[in-house]
Amino acid sequence: MASWLWSSSKTAEAPSGIPDRSARQQCWDARDRYFGCLDKNSIVVPGQEEGKTCKAEDTDYRKLCAASWVEYFNKRRVLQLRQDLMEAKAAEQRASGGPITGVKA
Amino acid sequence: MxxxxxxxxxxxxxxxxxxxxxxxxxxxxxxxxxxxxxxxxxxxxxxxxxxxxxxxxxxxxxxxxxxxxxxxxxxxxxxxxxxxxxxxxxxxxxxxxxxxxxxxxxxxRPKIGGPFTLTDQDGKEWSSEKMMGRWSLVYFGFTNCPDICPEELDKMGLVVTSIAKSHSTELLPIFITCDPARDDVKAVKAYVKDFHPSLVGLTGTYESIKKCCKAYRVYFSTPPNAKATDDYLVDHSIFFYLMDPNGKFVDAFGRSMGPQEVEGKVARYLEQWDTREGRGPWSE
Structure with a gap:
């Protein structure tokens, strides 16, 4: 019932109903499909894709999630990926620093 | 000092x-x-x-x-x-x-909590007096919360269910909105339906919600001049609190804690509670 209300707000500018459990799940699934597409195309920041890349996924995502949610998820994706990258770099440095200390010992 | x-x-x-x-x-x-x-x-x-x-x-x-x-x-x-x-x-x-x-x-042990009177999901007045004599879990959130609130409320539901089984104690789960502009009684009623059947959903006037949040040391910020029809998110702290049968704060559980970890901690507090004295080691 509420999911019908939710999907009826096509533009998702303002939620015309409260997203219920299934509406939330639909939104998260659409988000994951879109982000999965970005990953496949090695795009970190949503919106930086060109042409028809991930267009269908993005449209679906924006249809099933409120604009505020899209904005939130997109920002969080960038932050998360940056954090992952920093952690990976730190781990790499630790790994490359390992043998030197090993030689010293 | x-x-x-x-x-x-x-x-x-x-x-x-x-x-x-x-x-x-x-x-x-x-x-x-x-x-x-x-x-x-x-x-x-x-x-x-x-x-x-x-x-x-x-x-x-x-x-x-x-x-x-x-x-x-x-x-x-x-x-x-x-x-x-x-x-x-x-x-x-x-x-x-x-x-x-x-x-x-x-x-x-910080002084968290205190008396409040809000409105429940059926539009009835709900006072913190109802927390007396029961253990309760209190969570602050908002119905348009993208992912954290539903996850936390699900976690809370799991803890309530498992404690009911392991300790035959019915915890009282409470959801308090920090978005009173949009979360009216109807919205809260529709929202809490998705979670544990005993979940109480509370809303109120901006002033009463603000006072309650302050008592529970919950920070929240709604965008200025937010209208009920606007699409916005609310920044808020995301802990849920365990309150003892005297309505006194016992512990807060963060997002990083899984349901089992919370369950274990709650169980330990329940076991430390001296029923005859009506107090725990955390009581003053």
Missing amino acids: KLLRTLTPTFRSTTLRNSPSSLRPFTLSAARCYSSPSTPPAGNPLPAGPGESGSKRQDKEKGAVGPFTLKAAALFGVTGLGLWYYFQTEKAALKQRKDQETATAKIG
Whole structure:
């Protein structure tokens, strides 16, 4: 019932109903499909894709999630990926620093 | 105040430790005298002897006081007094340290919560009096919350269910909105339906919600001039609180804690609760 209300707000500018459990799940699934597409195309920041890349996924995502949610998820994706990258770099440095200390010992 | 409290013991213990150290020579000799009564007669003339003037005075005083010179008696008295003072102050310092430990334990538990009156999902007045006599879990969120609130409320539901099974105790799960502009009774009713059947959803006027959030130390910020029809998110702190049957705060659980971890902690608190006394180790 509420999911019908939710999907009826096509533009998702303002939620015309409260997203219920299934509406939330639909939104998260659409988000994951879109982000999965970005990953496949090695795009970190949503919106930086060109042409028809991930267009269908993005449209679906924006249809099933409120604009505020899209904005939130997109920002969080960038932050998360940056954090992952920093952690990976730190781990790499630790790994490359390992043998030197090993030689010293 | 807190600084003072942490500073005083160190200040105290150093001054105390310094003053007895100047008394130490006496203390040592006194201890020797006390522990073996056979030594004093042999050892006594020696410390009094070395100085020339000392031995002269000793000769003069000998007749009057017998084997004990006035000086030795004075020394004994001073030593005794010193010892007494030392033990007294050490005892006081120890007591102070102990008091301080319990004080920090009490200070460490923040004052969270307090009475409030809001409206439940059926539009009825709901006061915190209903939390009395029951353990409750309190979570602050908003119905348009993208992912954190539903995850946390699901976690809360899991904890309620498992504690009901393991401890035959019905925790009272409570959701309080920090978005009163949009979350009216209808919205809250539709929202709580998705979670644990006993979940209570509360809303109220902006002022009453703000007061309640403040009591629970929940920070939240709605965009300025937000209208009920706007699409926005609310920044808010994302802990849920365990309150004891007296309505007193016990612990807060963060997002990083999984349902099992929370469940384990809640179970331990329940087991620590003294039903007859109606208190736990965290009670004042």
